[in-house]
Amino acid sequence: MLTVIHIVNQYFGGLGGEEKAGSPVVVVEGAAGAARGLEGQLGDRGKVVATIYYGDNYFHEHVEEAKGVIVREVEKRRPDVVVAGPAFNSGRYGLASVEICQAVAEGLGIGCVVGMDSENPAVSAYREYRNMRVYLLPTAESAAGMTKALSLMARFAYRVGSGAEIGSAGEEGYLPRGIRRLQRTDRPGVERAIDILLKKVAGKPFVTEVPMEVWDQVAPAAPLADSSSATIAVITTSGVVPWGNPDGFKTYRNTFWRKYNIAELGALEPGRWEAVHGGYNVSYMNQNPHYGVPLDALRALEAKGKIGKGKLYPAYYVVPGNQGSPSVMKRIGQEIAADLRKEGVGGVLLVAT
């Protein structure tokens, strides 16, 4: 018989409502509160060896402390699986459940099953952790769906706790964490594609294999009030670097950025710079690196006073952008932005390719 620890908030632990939200972590041996329902759903497949509950406010005011206590209590009992929630649409309870599961799965290597409404804001925390030992099952929005949720979670917890191989989110019903794995299917892509197309043409339901995503929109900063008084820097994704590629940039999927000095230069001389980039024909860039770093034009603007004397930042920033993965490029962008701020740069010319 499987051993289970059920972790809930003070309300579902049976202590009380908002007035008890300051309660610290309490451990009850055996099933208490909502855990009795879970144990009922487990039947003879499993036993709730302990119920742990915490006050909603207490947890968020003492996150590290509360997690520490809970992990230690779980460790003492070494259950086969931990169940948290269901938190339905409660944001505080949802987030606490995710944080606790993350701490238990990471610290003790024990599988965790957490339940909540798929619109609960804590789902994004679950996605960010991407912990393969934590499974978030979608439930109803409110406690009216308690029995159904516990039934679902009990069945799933049994499988996780007994070491069953858990398949993909689509097959198993948990919410995807944003991890995609290469696999074989039973049919070639062309057959799957024709089947989906025929369903779509006939107006029948179909399931895509890659859900569409919505990407962040970046609002451009307001224009500079006075370009001549601001320090201006150049960032380029063209991959223009000193000839010989001293830092070993790859032509694709780079993971770092560099600055190269242009302080003493009036222009970029062909033959002393080269473009390292696998996504466009670099011969034009090599003949005239100003397509990537327009130093000649910037010096002309400096001479005219449009850019203040000495206000052109003495180095340019570069990363070859080809095949840059969004998360890496986001990090690189943040690092460059932090450096720009540290260096007191007021405006940037971003040269894309």
Add this chain to the structure above:
Amino acid sequence: MRLEMAEFPVAEITLGREFRYGSETLEIDAGELKSLVLQDRHIKDASLEVVAPGAKVRITGIRDIVEPRVKVEGKGQVFPGVLGPVVPVGEGRTHRLSGMAVVTAAEYEGTIRSGSAAQRSAILDMWGPGAEASRFSALVNLVLTLRLAERLAELEAHTAIQRAECEVAKRLAEVTIGLKPRRVESYELGEDGSKLPRVVLIQGCHSDSHHAHSGISYYGLSIRDSLATFVHPNEMLDGAIGINTTKAVCHHPTTWDWQNHPLVLGLYRENRHRVNFAGVILERIRFETHHGKEVIAHNTAQMGTALRADGALVTWVGGGNAFVDVMLTIQACEQRGIKTVLVGYESGVKGGVDAPLLYYVPEADAVVSTGNRNSPIELPEAERVVGPYEEIQILNYPGAPVIPARGRVKLDALDMIVGGADIWGMQSWTCRAY
């Protein structure tokens, strides 16, 4: 237009003194093939080797792969515009040697150091995890290793490689003339007046219009800033579409892929049963400006409408920039009422954690994933290396380090393995969410 494709399966190749075919065994006159190839003064030497599936062999320096074919009835000859004159093909009868391929390998440094015009060669393992990753490891491969003349420019090198491989492929298939095929497939588009849904294949093609070879050719002519073009799928089967043979990467098709396009063959299998196959729209993609991308999307969808398409399978060749054109095309088609399914590989990195696709439109609600090109892979040590390179450069940038070709190879993506990405859904690869 009706094309009969007569199949002669090959399970074994022997290098001998004459050309002979029988009982799935192909005997080859290696001397004659060599002298055929050496007629080109740009080729200084050539060698042939047979590599069977399962052998612990790593092939290096791969530039292209071709299936041996020859036309025995109908106008023109295979690889029109490359070997012979521009005579329309796709009608009559063609013989193919199936289950085998000519894998052409050559050492070539090129004159261009970096960028999209720089040469690249690929590898293929015939056993182990590398074989599992590529559709070409299941074929009995005749490796044609060429030694090119010194200091050839990219287009000269390409022309020498392509002519050599096509000549060899055609010569090999000629062995079957007069013989009885194992089976014959007949390829003809759908009938007018059919009630079945009319389906087109929209084939996006990244072309580098300002390179000496744009990366894709039709009857030997590089496709440059073209608008959408109608292509009869039978032309593809007869080798009317070619590639730039100085550059082989996992997500670009080989000539073999164009000859055996799985979406064309899949639509033909369903033709007159469940679909009415209306042909192929070849769409040049990777326009430099967003304006260009909008125009090609509109223009392609409009051709779909003109072909009275109810639905389209949409796929592509190319990387992230070109993918924007593909997505805008899907949007334009859906806005005109043409239902679409996108077929292609994913590009999410970091163990599948990043966004799987590089651009999104809300209309692309039906996607078939053919796997992930950015899957890391580790190849074990080979017993033997075939091909020109004893050392290989994994990273493609000026001054990148080289490693012994025979040893263990760790790759962070499948790029270097020919056929490493299931570009058009031939295999059963996919990615699932966890």
